[in-house]
Amino acid sequence: MTDPDKLKLARQFIEAIPHSRDLGMQLTEMNDGVAVITMPYDEKLIGDPETGVISGGAVSALMDTCCGAAVMSxxxxxxxxxxxxxxxxxxxxxxxxxxxxxxxxxxxxxxxxAFVRATAYDEDAENPVATATGAFTVEGSA
Amino acid sequence: MKRPEPVQVVKQRRDAALRALVDGVPYIQYLGVTFDRRGDELTGVLPFDEKLIGNPLLPALHGGVTAAFMEMTAVITLSWSYLWEDIESGSLDFDPSGGTRMPRLPKTVDFSVDYLRSGLPRDAYSRARINRSGRRYASVHVEGWQDNRDRLFAQATGHFVMPQRR
Incomplete structure (x- = not known):
């Protein structure tokens, strides 16, 4: 189990990230190496002006934050x-x-x-929009 | 022999094309990314802003911002090279009032970012190299740096599906 105090600090840290706040990210779950974060649709995130589809870069920012939160938890x-x-x-x-x-x-x-995998969905949870794999640093161990 | 075009005309045409390409993407505007042009070479510029911070303790740029900046550099550089001949020949004429219908952008298939050092709270720069660009697919490598060109803070490689000519 993860220490509740550590988890609370980690949660506060994630919620205080200026860029994540600016994109309206909400941490809904964070425990034992698993994190779930949502990001609302916003016109400023559009990458393809013709279709209104959000930019891959915005999805990257969400993936990176969520993977980091999973590592911290x-x-x-x-x-x-x-x-x-x-x-x-x-x-x-x-x-x-x-x-x-x-x-x-x-x-x-x-x-x-720390090795991490992540999946991003829109409202169709059966069909992922993107997947991610990453390696993150581990801090504070001997 | 045909006289070469006046330099101002050439520059104006190229800059108008670049502006149309970059200004059309809201997310590029949101990040505040601009592109410097020297001939056909583009350098992405990401001016530092508080909202780009990912670690307030260090402080450092958000890894997602770095990824997005590099990906935008790849997409714009790829489009720029794909449109270059049409821009030069004048067959793609950009109306400065913004009335021109923009060509479709390449679609990212995958993008892999290698974080070499933490992004400092100051401006960042990037340049993309197209390693292969065929009719359907392209492979692009991007380098990102801050104060020193030789000390990269990130590099990335990605694959893209090219838009079909319409």
Whole structure:
């Protein structure tokens, strides 16, 4: 189990990130290496002006935040984290007007590296919009 | 022999095309990204802003902002190279009042970012190199740096599906 005080701090940290706040991200779940974050549709995030589809870059920002939150909530990681690498595969365009939800799982942690997988959906939860795999730093261990 | 076009005419045409391409994307405007042009070479510029911070303790740029900046550089550079001949020949004429229908942008298939050092709270720059661009697919590499061109803070590689000519 993750220490509740540590989790509370990690949650406050994620919720205080200026860029994530600016994009309206909401942390809905964060525990034991799993995090769920939502991001509302906003016209400023449009990457394709003709269709109104949000930019892959905005999805990247959501994926990165959610993966970081998953790492911070893992019991073996004692402090913050930083992205070492993040790869995103874009399966389809997100439906304009719909909120994006990302679920990230930190599935393995060594003394120095945390490995994370994430999936992003719009309101059609059966059909992912994008998936991500990443490696993050582990801090605070001996 | 045909006389070369006056330099102002050439510059004006290229800059109008670049502006139309970049200004059409709301997310590029939101991030505050601009592109410097030297001939056909583009350099992305991301001016620092508080809203781009991902770690308030350090402080450092948000990893997602870095990824987005690099991806936008790849997309714009790819479109720019794809449209270059039409811009030069004048067959793609950009109306400065914004009435021109913009060509479709390439679609990202995958994008992989390598974070080499944390992004400092100051301006960042990026340049993309198109390693392969065919009729349907393209592979692009992007370098990002801040104070020193030789000390990259991130690099990325991505694959794109090219728009079909209409």
């Amino acid at each position: 893992h019991p073996k990681n004692l402090a913050g984290t930083a992205t070492l690498d993040l790869r995103i595969d874009y399966m389809r365009a997100a439906k304009p007007g719909q909120q994006i939800t990302t679920r990230a799982t930190c599935y393995h942690v060594t003394r120095s590296v």
